Amino acid sequence: MSPSTPPTRFAYLGPEGTFAEAALSIAVASSEGARYPQPSVPAALAAVRSGDTDAALVPLENSVEGSVPATMDGLADGEPLVITREVFLDVVFVLAARPGTELSAVRSVASHPHALAQTAGRLAELLPDVVPLPTSSTAAAAEAVAAGEYDAAVCAPIAAERYGLVPVVEDLADHPGAATRFVLVEPAGVLPAPTGNDKTSLVVVVEDRTGALLDVLREFSVRDISLTRIESRPTRERKWVYSFSLDCEGHVADRRVGEALAALHRVCEDVRFLGSYPRADGRQNRPVPAMADDPAFAEADAWLAAIRARA
Amino acid sequence: MSPSTPPTRFAYLGPEGTFAEAALSIAVASSEGARYPQPSVPAALAAVRSGDTDAALVPLENSVEGSVPATMDGLADGEPLVITREVFLDVVFVLAARPGTELSAVRSVASHPHALAQTAGRLAELLPDVVPLPTSSTAAAAEAVAAGEYDAAVCAPIAAERYGLVPVVEDLADHPGAATRFVLVEPAGVLPAPTGNDKTSLVVVVEDRTGALLDVLREFSVRDISLTRIESRPTRERKWVYSFSLDCEGHVADRRVGEALAALHRVCEDVRFLGSYPRADGRQNRPVPAMADDPAFAEADAWLAAIRARA
């Protein structure tokens, strides 16, 4: 696929009816291409690497569950991939049943253990005598309810709809407001154009010494770049080597971001560029101070070039 | 419980037969006290806060799954608790069945979805025709096998043993070498004595401005303290406020660590001390340079006091 060709085949973390499919619906109109559910994050990423699909939509982090290691590690290792879009999806659970089912008639409830954990309080209130049962995904629970195996499922609204169920209880989460950040991943040859409100994702690997992380952060700080996420990643393979997964404001095409990345390339053991893409969490990047915007870099270059031209 | 009284009642993330129980067996001899399985991390922490138990053993991070948000957030919020011990447990999965079961006779396999994910490749090789089924924990799968519900469970060796099963296949993990870091958590009034090879855990909350994290790290760096883990934590509640969960080398009783914490207390929105405890990952802290050891601080204090005494 050439960078100029938009993707038309989309893998996502399935099965149908998952939050990932809901996120994909937000990111990509159904008319833009076909969608292929995958059994796991590694499978979804593999589908892009093998060329079986053009892109994959996978979860990166969740405000309740934290980062998704399968995605983090799947992007950090193997054939390079880049993030081209991010999508934030509010995590909304419904208690879904076959049409006509009353709450008082629910004798069995099923869902993925994570979903059951996030709704345990409400379920105990609503259905004190029911012991929830685990399934391999929230969508699988909905499918099983449709098949008559259970009375109700804790699932996304999209799953209820897809399997012909209706919500008996809406907004089931114990702590409303949770959101999952999904990312659309494509082959490394793709780079969305800057929009003026972008993020850039990286994995940097540093040798193990006091102050190594500080040195990484200084390269951002001296160029007035804000980080929006940082996480040290355990590396068991190479003892005494650490890696950090991080997101910063700005696009690699911005002078300040590009120079920070080039500096990291020099001073770190390894830097993997994971993409520059439009920021989609509803926030605006901080204003870039005049001393760090592209014209300031251009002017400094011209000044330096004039000095060097004399040698 | 007074600090001088060792804990005798231990909660852990149950049910019986989980990796958490295995980790507790490493951390605490069975003669040291009674053990109480809890249904969830929040329940285990609540048991300590309520005084129902003296301590809780919970998972903090896993080399495959990453950090455990329930533990991270459970320590960051609510009544203060501190970590008094850390335990690293290699994650070893076995395929466990009732005695006499041959691999070729296994028609059904069950386990927690995480365990199934980490053994999916091996299971597909060994049992290509079997669709694994989810349970609420690996131990629950073993219990169900013992009860005859399934033919085999993917679980910890301790779970097999506890439920009278035998391993049909050992070392089932697709990627061997995974380890989980568990922590023993006690009420905030407890602080283990320094051992010379300790770690200190913190949560720091900073206002949202470029360079805020850098300022946090500088307080460690100027005092020659190495970080061993850092993770930004999403905070949806207070927009534009960030928190970081981090571990550093050294004990709060060390001058350099104590002064760094006091400095953070001044410059951060909030600092929560999560304990100083013996390092247990098999590594030694980096040697403390002469300029950062306790005698250097004492000498500097004496020098300063002599100057100030003249005023």
Place this chain on the structure above:
Amino acid sequence: MSPSTPPTRFAYLGPEGTFAEAALSIAVASSEGARYPQPSVPAALAAVRSGDTDAALVPLENSVEGSVPATMDGLADGEPLVITREVFLDVVFVLAARPGTELSAVRSVASHPHALAQTAGRLAELLPDVVPLPTSSTAAAAEAVAAGEYDAAVCAPIAAERYGLVPVVEDLADHPGAATRFVLVEPAGVLPAPTGNDKTSLVVVVEDRTGALLDVLREFSVRDISLTRIESRPTRERKWVYSFSLDCEGHVADRRVGEALAALHRVCEDVRFLGSYPRADGRQNRPVPAMADDPAFAEADAWLAAIRARA
């Protein structure tokens, strides 16, 4: 002399009629003690070290001539002395002659070479045919004019007055606005009380490595302390060792300043404390942010002490 006894015998860089005497008149009322001119800065400092005088007033830096190495080095080496006061004196030159002398009658002009250099332009305009002649001090020139050796002297108004001369031309400097910073120096046992607008002077010696100066400055920066002067000093004696002479805002009795000094004492080869004294350049220190004021340090100490008390 005990710290509680104010000095009553003052050495100064003589002879009588120098800018140093003028500065001393500003700093100390004539009723406060006797004044002893000294032939050189080293002689003035030696008089304090030997106990022959209680204090010495010497020039530290000049906005035209830069720092005064004899004072810098005289304070950096030898028996410790401290600065207890600073005095800024505008450098005002007059062309002084015996009463009754007209400008047109001036056929010879003398002064110290520095003074001649700072008035060369005006002298060339006013007296184009006169070749100025050097003397050992501006006051010596005035004395020589009084003795009839020359027609006019470039000197301080105080020198004209003292030797019975009158100003033929006022404000003779080519670049008006120059000022000299003098310091009153006392034995190391003296420390003025904080006033709320103080400066602290130091000499720090660091080993020769990239970033050594940065590490020094970080100790100020992390504690929100501004520097008002810094100068690297050449050290020929100890190759590969550098020293820096610097002034910062605040008093050593301030928590933030004291901790910065103690930190430097740990991390530098050597730190010499040169005094905390009221700021006298007409500027106010920058407001101390709440996170760096004394109550913030006290609160952080209390917080840390409570944690450590549990061990």
Place this chain on the structure above:
Amino acid sequence: MSPSTPPTRFAYLGPEGTFAEAALSIAVASSEGARYPQPSVPAALAAVRSGDTDAALVPLENSVEGSVPATMDGLADGEPLVITREVFLDVVFVLAARPGTELSAVRSVASHPHALAQTAGRLAELLPDVVPLPTSSTAAAAEAVAAGEYDAAVCAPIAAERYGLVPVVEDLADHPGAATRFVLVEPAGVLPAPTGNDKTSLVVVVEDRTGALLDVLREFSVRDISLTRIESRPTRERKWVYSFSLDCEGHVADRRVGEALAALHRVCEDVRFLGSYPRADGRQNRPVPAMADDPAFAEADAWLAAIRARA
């Protein structure tokens, strides 16, 4: 003058026989051009600016007297000039007299006050009854001795030689080992080629805020550049604005140095480039770490360009 034309007309701080002339003799063979003594540093710099000479040799700093403000300020202000060479000259004083003069016959001694100050101790030992007399330069003293005005002069060996005097006492300095650093200054269009052991000189002007100098130093530190000199310069004209005069290792043609300068151009109020020239103090620049050498920058550029090419 085009950069490719070597200078042939050299101004220097005169008169003939000064240390500046001795330094010029070291820097430039007498066959390379004509030499023009100038009465002052400003006059020497003005001769280059006006095109009357091609270059000027002036003192920049002295290990006893410190920096030479007339040179510092003369380079910092006015039409841009650059340093193209540095020369270190040991300061050696002789007591010079007319041939045949015995020490015991010396009844009068003259010299520049600075030279008298640096030899005061030895003179007091050798000639306890003689009061030294000031002249406008050490060379002028030698000339006056030759003319019979005084019996002996404290001057440079070159001055004795030039005026037909002989040294009665050699090595007269109280503290041997002093050296003066002279610089050859040319119009701003000239830049010597890198030699592998170069220095670069700058003046940077920063706004007045806590940490401004730290930010300047970070731009060097993040690129592994060592400073060899730094000095804050008093600025009375623009209140609350500071300037720093500094020298660093490396040549502006080096990637790391050029990028540091360009960064300073962005973040400082003003940066004046004062030249890159061969280091001549007998020391070698510190080895450049692999991560900061030119190939590392080139590789990082290529890496970044490949990423950006996709946009």
